[in-house]
Amino acid sequence: MIDRAGLEVLSEEECFRLLTKAPIGRIVFTDRALPAIQPVNFAVHDRAVIIRVAANSRLATAASNAVVAFEVDEFDRDGGTRTGWDVVVVGHAAPITDPDQLREARQLDLRPWAPGIREHYIRIDLRMISGRRILPAADGGTA
Amino acid sequence: MIDRAGLEVLSEEECFRLLTKAPIGRIVFTDRALPAIQPVNFAVHDRAVIIRVAANSRLATAASNAVVAFEVDEFDRDGGTRTGWDVVVVGHAAPITDPDQLREARQLDLRPWAPGIREHYIRIDLRMISGRRILPAADGGTA
Numbered sequence: 001m002i003d004r005a006g007l008e009v010l011s012e013e014e015c016f017r018l019l020t021k022a023p024i025g026r027i028v029f030t031d032r033a034l035p036a037i038q039p040v041n042f043a044v045h046d047r048a049v050i051i052r053v054a055a056n057s058r059l060a061t062a063a064s065n066a067v068v069a070f071e072v073d074e075f076d077r078d079g080g081t082r083t084g085w086d087v088v089v090v091g092h093a094a095p096i097t098d099p100d101q102l103r104e105a106r107q108l109d110l111r112p113w114a115p116g117i118r119e120h121y122i123r124i125d126l127r128m129i130s131g132r133r134i135l136p137a138a139d140g141g142t143a
Numbered sequence: 144m145i146d147r148a149g150l151e152v153l154s155e156e157e158c159f160r161l162l163t164k165a166p167i168g169r170i171v172f173t174d175r176a177l178p179a180i181q182p183v184n185f186a187v188h189d190r191a192v193i194i195r196v197a198a199n200s201r202l203a204t205a206a207s208n209a210v211v212a213f214e215v216d217e218f219d220r221d222g223g224t225r226t227g228w229d230v231v232v233v234g235h236a237a238p239i240t241d242p243d244q245l246r247e248a249r250q251l252d253l254r255p256w257a258p259g260i261r262e263h264y265i266r267i268d269l270r271m272i273s274g275r276r277i278l279p280a281a282d283g284g285t286a
Contacts, residue, residue: 006258028178035171035212069178082256113225115149
């Protein structure tokens with residue numbers, strides 16, 4: 001299916017597959033009434049995005065019982081083909097406090113890229129997931 | 144300088160340089176009271192990020208006299224080195240309506256990747272720009 005912007009609308013299954021493969025995502029939230037975004041590495045588990053954060057961090061505060069967006073994408077960096085895709089999740093974010101869920105989260109392959117101790121886990125429900133792909137231009141991408 | 148999360152804080156000059164080089168950025172806004180994010184290509188001109196949007200698009204509506212965030216990043220996709228950087232702009236977004244500014248915007252190298260007619264230009268002021276870099280881990284990145 002093509003949307004009104006001319007982009008291919010990805011199926012939920014395809015969105016989920018792309019999300020699972022991505023090494024880095026971006027969490028979108030509100031920080032002191034301003035839009036904020038932060039790249040994080042993550043795991044997908046039990047129909048949720050799981051991230052690790054430091055206690056008292058900006059992210060731990062912002063993603064505590066709030067609706068956030070979470071985005072992954074991949075674009076042709078050199079721009080030669082001008083193609084790419086993005087997948088966006090919108091869902092409720094909350095710290096994992098249940099002992100069983102916390103045990104499961106700790107067993108995920110989720111080592112933070114950034115240094116420092118990050119022993120809080122945030123769970124973002126995959127309630128809404130959508131994605132789009134930019135198809136190669138009909139003109140072959142000539143400028 | 145290293146921040147309390149252990150990441151290198153980039154100078155404003157370095158942020159600006161990285162922003163100018165990036166082929167794709169992500170605009171962060173609010174859409175019907177929910178956090179939203181959309182990748183776009185863009186140009187940097189006169190201390191502002193300039194994007195092209197279609198009239199009556201979700202983005203044209205959302206970025207009409209609102210504070211938005213705009214993010215660019217680059218991470219080691221394979222994850223081998225677990226390094227990368229991100230730069231975030233927070234600023235006021237507004238459609239370009241001034242004839243002189245519009246003429247300048249039309250002369251930028253700003254051909255949309257997505258198909259369709261996009262003849263509205265949005266300007267995001269570079270009022271706040273900040274960035275961080277994840278340095279290679281001291282343990283050499285071994286898992």
